[in-house]
Amino acid sequence: MNQQPSQSAARPAPPPGNRAIVTIIGPDRVGIIAGIANVLAEANANIIDISQSVLREFFAMIMVVDLERATIPFDALRERLQTKGRELAVQVSIQREDIFKVMHRI
Amino acid sequence: MEYANFSAEEILETINMVRFERLDIRTVTVGISLLDCTGDTAAQVCDRVYDKITRIAGNLRRVSEEIASEFGIPIVNNRIAVTPVALIAGRFARDEIVQVAQALDRAADSIGIDFIGGLSAHVEKGIGESDTRLLTALPEALAETRRVCASVNVASTRAGINMDAIATMGQTIKRIAERTAAESSIGCAKLVTFCNAVEDNPFMAGAYHGIGEPECVVNVGISGPGVVLRALADAGDVDFGTLASIIRRAAFKIARAGELIGRTAAQRLAIPFGIIDLSLAPTPAAGDSVARVLEAMGLARVGTHGSTAALALLNDAVKKGGAMASSHVGGLSGAFIPLSEDEGMIAAAERGEITLDKLEAMTAVCSVGLDMIPVPGDTPAETLAAIIADEAAIGVINKKTTAVRLIPAANKTVGDWVDFGGLLGRAPIIPVNRNSSQRFIRRGGRIPAPLQALTN
Incomplete structure (x- = not known):
């Protein structure tokens, strides 16, 4: 889990509007990003940025995801992510980007 | 996180607020005009x-669940x-x-x-x-329904204080307490007596x-x-200016989240968005207490000297932060200090360290009044009325x-507990002044509206 921000940083950003933030919180271990990225890929949700940080004593991995071409509804994607999260013993949440925009930008 | 427009720290701050600090949207409330539901018979009105x-x-519940899931912020009610x-x-x-009250109850039940x-x-x-008939119906209506809430506005700055109405409310509250005696007089928790009630x-x-509306x-x-x-x-130990600024920042973020959720709900329900109410609303859950905020400012226990000043600062800073966050602020918009719905208040009441008198003083600087306070079941109707009159005067x-929601818990006295469950919470019964207010209340009539000039 020591990835640098992804290579996709070189591409132009997709239009805002249908983006979500995926947050993974839990003890650090091998395979977490791979597992979550796999669920996103199956749903055709494009990861456009990844970073990691620390929330209290846990690792926190954050992905910015473009849902423009997603093949399943938001709710279904959330459920799949959470199921995968349980397998990996981490907490996964997905939230529309707007909530962060309004709370942290005027 | 260059595509996110905000930093990882900011994302985690939001997540932290929800996960560890109980940030939630307390209520999405849909206001509905029933003016076109009148009819010749009660049955007709009930149906309409x-x-x-x-x-x-x-669709309200489904839409709320959808939005809560998408934005990751719980909508409690x-x-x-x-x-x-x-x-x-x-x-x-x-x-x-x-x-008609039962029809409202059925409608609430049916939409969950x-x-x-x-x-x-x-x-x-x-x-x-019409008002007399409604007031007379209140004890039975509140005893026979579970979800229906009632309110009566008895005073306003422009009209003054209707002491006849207040005397009637004292008696009505007693009757409701008796009719719902088996459930800690819960009927009284569903009735608010207002001064300057707001429409939204x-x-x-x-x-x-x-x-x-x-x-x-x-x-x-x-x-x-x-x-x-x-x-x-x-x-930590920052000065008051810094303290106010910290509260303003937090209130701004909470209010922005509230507005986004309100506007999204309005759009999906195809109903216009009204206002966001910037109240700090506590719950009986640990860590969700306004009393504890006052204590965090440096008071050993809520109710001690300094509580009113601390609450004034909190209330004002919340409004300033929130007003910046939304163009349409309304409702009550201020910190609530209910007794049975606030974990820190309950703890103070249990030790006898918060009194009705101090709570009354605190209501002068915040929203919304003497709220969810259990008092002895044998409190005379005139004393209840006099408490309402004091609050209306403020x-x-x-x-x-201002408002009063007192629960004269039938057959209970100081030291006994009432327990309503859920958000209504639980609390020990606190004492009232035992000296009579009877002659005062029985005078009848109205206390005139105050001058709007000569305000010193």
Whole structure:
């Protein structure tokens, strides 16, 4: 889990509007990003940025995801992510980007 | 995180607020006009009321769940506020008004919401015949329904204080307490006696859909004492200017989240967005207490000297931060200090360290009044009325909303506990002054409206 921000940083950003933030919180271990990225890929949700940080004593991995071409509804994607999260013993949440925009930008 | 427009720290701050600090949207309340639901018979009115509420708000719960899931912020309650029932059913007999209340209860039940407000009357200047019938119906209506909430406005800065109405409320509250004695007199927890009631308040039990409101509207009540508490705890011993600034920042973020959720709900329900109510609303859960925020400012226990000043600072800073966050702020908008719904207040009451007198003083600087306070079951109706009159006087003179929600718990006395469960909480019964106010209350008439000039 020591990835640098992804290579996709070189591409132009997709239009805002249908983006979500995926947050993974839990003890650090091998395979977490791979597992979550796999669920996103199956749903055709494009990861456009990844970073990691620390929330209290846990690792926190954050992905910015473009849902423009997603093949399943938001709710279904959330459920799949959470199921995968349980397998990996981490907490996964997905939230529309707007909530962060309004709370942290005027 | 260059594509995110905000930093990882900011994302985690939001996640932290929800996960550890109990940030939530306290209520999404849909206001619905029932003015077109009048009819010749009570049965007709009941049908129209039920049909209209279930038609307009049938999706409310589903939409709220959807939004909470997408934005990752819990929406705790979905509620309905309707036109004051005295206006649409006041011509019917007492038992027919009870039937209308039951129709509201069925509608609330059918769309899966916990409370519906609007069994209400406005009597600040005088009690009309419709109002009398509604007031007489209140004990039975509140005993026979689970989800219906009532409110009566007895005073306003422009009309003064209707002491006749207040005397009637003292007796009505006693009757409700007796009728719901088996459940800790819970009926009284569903009745608010107001001064300067507002038409767009989304919070229960005092929500109703005022006649100046549109056909229907979405109002949102935010919460977040936990977020403010954490911000203050992290800040340490800063001076008051810094303290106010920290609270303003937290309130801004909470209010912005509330507005986004309100606007999204309005859009998906195809109902206009009304206001966001910037109240800090506590719950009995640990870490969700306004009392604890005051204690975090440096008071050993809420209720001690300094509590009023601390609350004044908190209330003002929340409004300033929130007002910056949204163009449409309304409702009650201030910190609530209920007794049984606030973990820190309950703890203080258990040790006998918060008194009715101190709570009354604190209501002069915040929203909304003496709220959810259990008092001995043998408290005379005139004493209840006098407590209401004191609170109304604070509201009238300070041009603000005040309210009273007292629970004279039948067959219980100081030291006994009442337990309502859920958000209504639990609390020990606290003492009232035992000296009589009877002669004062029995004078009757109105206390004149105050001068609006010569304000020193």
